[in-house]
Amino acid sequence: MTGSAPAPGGGAAPGGAAGPGGEDDRGPLRAAFSGLTTRGRSFMAAGGAAGACSYVLGQPDLLRVGALLAVLPVLCVLVLHRTRSRVAAARRLAPARVPAGTEAWVHLRVENVTRVPSGLLQLQDRVPYMLGPRPRFVLDRIEPGGRREVAYRVRSEQRGRYPLGPLQLRLSDPFGMVELNRSFHAHDMLTVLPRIEALPPVRPGGDSMGRGGGSQHTIAVAGDEDIIPRDYRQGDDLRRVHWxxxxxxxxxxxxxxxxxxxxxxxxxLDTRRGAYVGGGPESAFERAVSGAASVLSHLAAAGYEVRLVTDTGPVLPGPEAKGVDAAEAVGLMMDALAVVDHSPGTLLADAGTAARGSNGGPLIAFTGALGPEDAAALAALRGRTGAAVAFVASGQVPRALEEERLTALRGTGWTALALQPGESLARLWQQAATELSAAGRGRY
Incomplete structure (x- = not known):
């Protein structure tokens, strides 16, 4: 939950120039008087006219009526100005990270911390156009110490990080004399992750996840640290004493x-700008990013220790980094995929250095169009990995030429598949597992 409590008078009046911190350059009280509505200005004008007539006609009762008409808008300004400084607001996202195409709820809470009831409140939250229209709400008077909560939904088909806020609040008095604006400073960030497609529970070796005896699946072994004894601690099993x-x-x-x-x-993940054409949620690059996110999520849920690298180098430290657990590392990698953009590189030669450290584990690549140099770079990677699967999302070369390059890549030991528009990654994942199983290699 994100609260916002600017200093008193922190809002800018309608039509006023906002100074540092959101205050009007003319001063908070003067800005408040600029919020008089047509009704309020009419009352003040009528009060002045009544006072002048009282002086000319010598009618003291008319002066009292004029004073009442002139003072009422002034009192409304003072009360509303004080109320504006004592209204607190908070925003909460549920959840703060969602896959593209999934809705998230934004909860707004407004609280009256004064001892007098508020007038009519109008809320408007600033939302990027990618998430939909700006939500607006009208709240009736809030009793002293009371609160009101409203919520709206946001949804984006495009991954990224989107700021929400600041929240704008418009207050009006019960008589309609004054309308004042208040802009809160706090904002929240909604992270829209790439689309994540559910993959079948198979390994690119043919076995179901959790079944079979893949040589590199999660097992319990005695490593170098396990043969080094430690001091006895209360509660340790005496059968483990190293005599x-x-x-x-x-x-x-x-x-x-x-x-x-x-x-x-x-x-x-291949991020080279020249390897992809087009843009938008259905572009080849977005298919590659979505595929990488789907595989990361799928393998992490199956208990794998995953690493994410691009043609420019490792994106983030993997789970093996000190102080970073597996779940946190996966979350950081997914956040990085939410904002990843094209790189200016032209070749995949740097991918060899980036992918080192896989320690014989499988390598899953999502690339754009591949040239002869790129195929050679991927072929050099094949010798340092277990199973090697490439999903090529190009679409800018003729199908015959693309198939020729895929065949050349398969000749180096890769399982290469074309990730065409509208193609199901789940089906390709199953096909890759079947091909590797048939070839008798690359069991996870």
Missing amino acids: RSTAHRGSLMVRREEQPLRARCTVL
């Missing part, structure tokens, strides 16, 4: 717990 170290150290020592060895996978 040789205990006799050598002179204090009770126990064996360390066995640590799980997680299978690793590297996802390579």
Whole structure:
């Protein structure tokens, strides 16, 4: 939840020039008087006219009527100006990260922290046009200490990070004499992730996830740290006491717990501008980004330790980095995919350096159009990985030439498939698993 409580008088009056911090350059009180409506100005004019007539005609009762007409708008300005400074607002996103094409709810809460009821309130939240029209709400008077909550939905078909806010509040008194604006400073950020397609629970080796004995799937082994004993802690199982170290150290020592060895996978995303044509949510580049996000999400949920690299280098430290757990690393990579853009590179030669460290795990690549140099770079990567699957989302070359390049890439040991517009990644994922299983290689 994001609250906003600017200093008193922090809003700009209608038509006024906003100074630093959102205050009108003419001063908060003077700006408040500029918020008089036509009715309020008419009352003040009528009061002045009544006072003048009272002086000319010598009618003291008429002076009292004129004073009442002139003072009422002034009182409304003072009360509303004070109320404007004592109205708090907050915004909450549910959730703050959504895949493209999925709705998110924005909850607004307005609270009256004064001892007097507020007048009519009109809310308007600033929303980028990609998320839809600006929402507007009208709230009736709020009792002292009361609050009101409203909500609206936002949705974007295009990934990215979108700011929401600041919230604008318009207050009016019960008599319709004054209307004042208040703009809160706080805003929130909605992250729209790439489209994530559910993939079938198979490995590119033919087995279902969690079934079979893939040599690099999650297993429990005794690594180098496991044979190094540690000091005994209260509650440790006495069956794990390491007697040789205990006799050598002179204090009770126990064996360390066995640590799980997680299978690793590297996802390579080609971001070169020249490898793709077109734009928009259905472009080839967006299909590649969506595919990379789908595979990352799918393999992370299956227990894999995933890495994301591009043609320019690693996007973020992988889960093996100190202080970063697997779930946090996947979340950071998905956030990076939400805003990833084209790179100025022309070749995939740098991908070899970026993809190092896969430690024999599978390599899943999403690329644009491939030239002969790019195929050679991918062929060099094949020898350092387990299974190697390339999903090529080009569309700018003739189908015959594209198939020829895919065939050449398959000759280097890659399983290469064309990711055409409207093609289901789930079907291609199943096809890749079937082809690798038939070839008897690349079992995860």
